[in-house]
Amino acid sequence: ETSMTGRVNGKVAIVTGAGSGGPGIGIGAAISVVLAREGALVLLVDRDPERAGATRRLIEEEGGRAEVFAGDIARPADCEAMVAQAVEHFGRLDILVNNAAVSEHVPILDASLELLERAIAVNLTGSFMACRHAIPALIAAKGGSIINIGSIASVRAIGRAHV
Numbered sequence: 596e597t598s599m600t601g602r603v604n605g606k607v608a609i610v611t612g613a614g615s616g617g618p619g620i621g622i623g624a625a626i627s628v629v630l631a632r633e634g635a636l637v638l639l640v641d642r643d644p645e646r647a648g649a650t651r652r653l654i655e656e657e658g659g660r661a662e663v664f665a666g667d668i669a670r671p672a673d674c675e676a677m678v679a680q681a682v683e684h685f686g687r688l689d690i691l692v693n694n695a696a697v698s699e700h701v702p703i704l705d706a707s708l709e710l711l712e713r714a715i716a717v718n719l720t721g722s723f724m725a726c727r728h729a730i731p732a733l734i735a736a737k738g739g740s741i742i743n744i745g746s747i748a749s750v751r752a753i754g755r756a757h758v
Contacts, residue, residue, distance in 0.1 A: 604634030606636070607635065607637075607687050607689050609681050609691050609725075610640065611623065611668050613646075615646060622744065626692055638662050638680060640666055640677050641664075647665070669713070682732055690740050692744065695722075
């Protein structure tokens, strides 16, 4: 049985990359479920609304509340719209979890410029724009938290090539 700390009870969170892409439960989905378990209202952001919907069902099965936002953080307009939806549906924003990321497992000599540009658009620019649009809502809520998720692959080799 999970004990509730109440630390995020009634808080509103946005989690990017909230759907699970492979077998098991992804990091964004797991973060979303635990936030909801602890009382947060969660906006589940994912390019694939079906994946985010699966996370929503997990949350609702436990009695939590979540909404789905189908969007791509590589598009600044989607970052603006996800914050607007969180505030419209839940009345405020307290937490932003920048979890969405892309990674292609290809050797650098096989990587195209388009592949690199997509990785930068999602992994760097997308997180920046999510923060840029969330910060005014966090200020309006008298403070909050931004959690940026990174990969160990950014600081050490993981045994395979990737961009």
